[in-house]
Amino acid sequence: MISGGGNSSWSCSTSSWVPTTSVSASGKRIQREMVELNNDPPPHCSAGPKGDNLYHWIATIIGTPGTPYQGGIFFLEIKFPSDYPFMPPRVVFKTRIYHCNVDSEGLVSMGILKDDWSPALTITKVLLAVRSILTNPDPYNNAVVPGIAHLYLRDKAKHDDIAAEWTVRFAK
Amino acid sequence: MAVGEEQKRSPREQKMLLADSNGQNMTALFSPRFKSAAAMAGWDEEALLLASLVVEDTPDRDSKHKRRFVLHSKTPPTNSSRKRRSQRTPQPVAILDLDEEETPRKDSGRKKKGKKISEGSKVEEGGNELTEKNPGVSSSSSVLPCIDKLREELSCAICLEICYEPSTTPCGHSFCRKCLRSAADKCGKRCPKCRQLISNGRSCTVNTVLWNTIQLLFPQEIEARKAAGILNGRQQAQNLSPESAFYATLMNRSTPPSGEASGRISRRNVATTTSRTQEDEDAALARRLQREIDEQSPGTTTRSRVHNARMRARGGISTSQHEDAALALRLQREEFMQTYRGSQEHVSSRLPSSTLARANLRSMASRAMNLRISDRRR
Structure with a gap:
């Protein structure tokens, strides 16, 4: 269930440090995305390189009002593979979250971050997609925590209570 | 090819068919309602058919009239126009039609291009203005x-x-x-x-x-x-390989159409005419030189292959001789590379590189000539 297939492509990005002066296609593309994010930031989201490594980003998502995650600030870590636009980035929640599509390590499981990835997708779109699964969890296809998915389907109120409690505890 | 022929032939055949069985086709073309309407009106069917024929032929007749007038009727005007109609193939007309269709398209395309170019130039001009105003902002x-x-x-x-x-x-x-x-x-x-x-x-x-x-x-x-x-x-x-790179850079440096060469000229603000002729000379020299080297290097051109065969026919020593020649060539090339590198270093230290490069080329040419002469002597 957990996207193990992508691991080979992640490792190369983490092991080989790529400087910002790199003129590789992936570096250029990431730089361009950074510029666009600064010029036109998506609502309730922010993202940018963690340090001087262009392939390692930190992002924040503010919990959408009307959901059990409202008011919470969720930090995410984004790691780009070296062949980035052609391989999906790896998105991990650094803030603990009670969600059926986020495993205990914080790894986000979404179709577009796995087989449905398209090189035309950008980090902005990925962040918007993450925000959308906070509003509408996907308990069927990408449920990496079956217990939460079951609870969500069986007793949504209880699920929302727990999620809200986690949000208060970890994301504020 | 066959398809094209068919396409060419098909309209003609269609038209011939039309001409042959014009009456039948016309009746077939009429919708039953029309027929009944005609009957109701009490019109003569034959007259209708004739009228339809006239309608069908009007464009042809027009063109014929025009042609007649243009050619100011050297041939005696025949009264049987139908005979001529059957003799004349409608193919040229079709071709004319195609031309007529195509020419305005081309024209419009040209116009569009012209417009685009003018727009582009406008953009560039505007960009230049902008850069003059605030050079920090990227133009265009x-x-x-x-x-x-x-x-x-x-x-x-x-x-x-x-x-x-x-x-x-x-x-x-x-x-x-x-x-x-x-x-x-x-x-x-x-x-x-x-x-x-x-x-x-x-x-x-x-x-x-x-x-x-x-x-x-x-x-x-x-x-x-x-x-x-x-x-x-x-x-x-x-x-890939130092030799090919050497030739690639040589060609790039010496051929005038390459952007770099012209860029170099403009950058230095040298009197362009003299330097360009120099560059031309260099380019020609380089090309000649390469051709010679190519000819001498074993197995590249047919000439050398023939040469090889001849040498082999002469005796067993020839192969070793060729090996020697190849070795000499390789050594020479290495030497060229070194001299070239030297010249590049000079370029970086802002010495007049064109004279150096020319000298190098000259020496290369003379060496190549010597090699060829020695080969011949052997």
Whole structure:
């Protein structure tokens, strides 16, 4: 269930440090995305390189009002593979979250971050997609925590209570 | 070919058919309602048919009239026009029609191009003005009010830059050709934008209209990317083998049409005429030299192959002789490389490199000549 297939492509990005002066296609593309994010930031989201490594980003998502995650600030870590636009980035929640599509390590499981990835997708779109699964969890296809998915389907109120409690505890 | 012939023939045959069984066809063409209406009105069917014939033939007659007038009737005008009609094949008319159709299209295309060019020049001019006003801002941006939107529209969704050699998918989305190809290789043959199947990811053809438009709208970006591509190519050439790289750089340096050479001239503000003739001379010399070397290097040209065969026919020593020659050539080339490197260093230290390069070329030429002479003596 957990996207193990992508691991080979992640490792190369983490092991080989790529400087910002790199003129590789992936570096250029990431730089361009950074510029666009600064010029036109998506609502309730922010993202940018963690340090001087262009392939390692930190992002924040503010919990959408009307959901059990409202008011919470969720930090995410984004790691780009070296062949980035052609391989999906790896998105991990650094803030603990009670969600059926986020495993205990914080790894986000979404179709577009796995087989449905398209090189035309950008980090902005990925962040918007993450925000959308906070509003509408996907308990069927990408449920990496079956217990939460079951609870969500069986007793949504209880699920929302727990999620809200986690949000208060970890994301504020 | 066969298809073309068929296409050529088919309209004629159709027309002949029409001419032969005109009456029947016409009746068949009439809708039953029309017929009944005619009957109701009490019209003569024959008269109707005649009228239809006249209607059918009017364009032909018009053209015939024109032609008659143009040719001021050297041939006696025959009274049986129907005979002539049957003799004359309608094919030339069809061709004329095609021409008539095509010429305005071409004209409009030209007009469009002209417009585009003028727009492009406007853009450039505007860009220059802008840069003069505030040199910090990159030119050609925000010259046209919609240039940012155009940039967005014309940028590749994969590399997020202006499409370079755009290729359009069957579903109508355009990407850089290279981007689309690598996307097809790495992510499967689906459109990155709409996930529709791309029938064949390998046949990436450049959308020429789009490409030309992009080149006109964003000349600077495209030039920069072209230059980068050339640089990459050169690096690859250097990686391949030192000899080929040497020749590649030699050709690049010495041929006047290459952008670098002309750039060098303009940068130094040398009197262009003299330097250009020098460069021309250099280029010619280099080409001649390379040809000679190519001819002498074993197994490259037919001439040398013939030469080889002759040598082999003469005796067993010939192969060793050729090996010697090859060795000598290799040594010489290495020497050239060294001298060339020396000249490059001089370039970097801002010595007049053109004179040095010319001297090098001269020496190379003389050595090549010597080699050839010695080969002949042997």
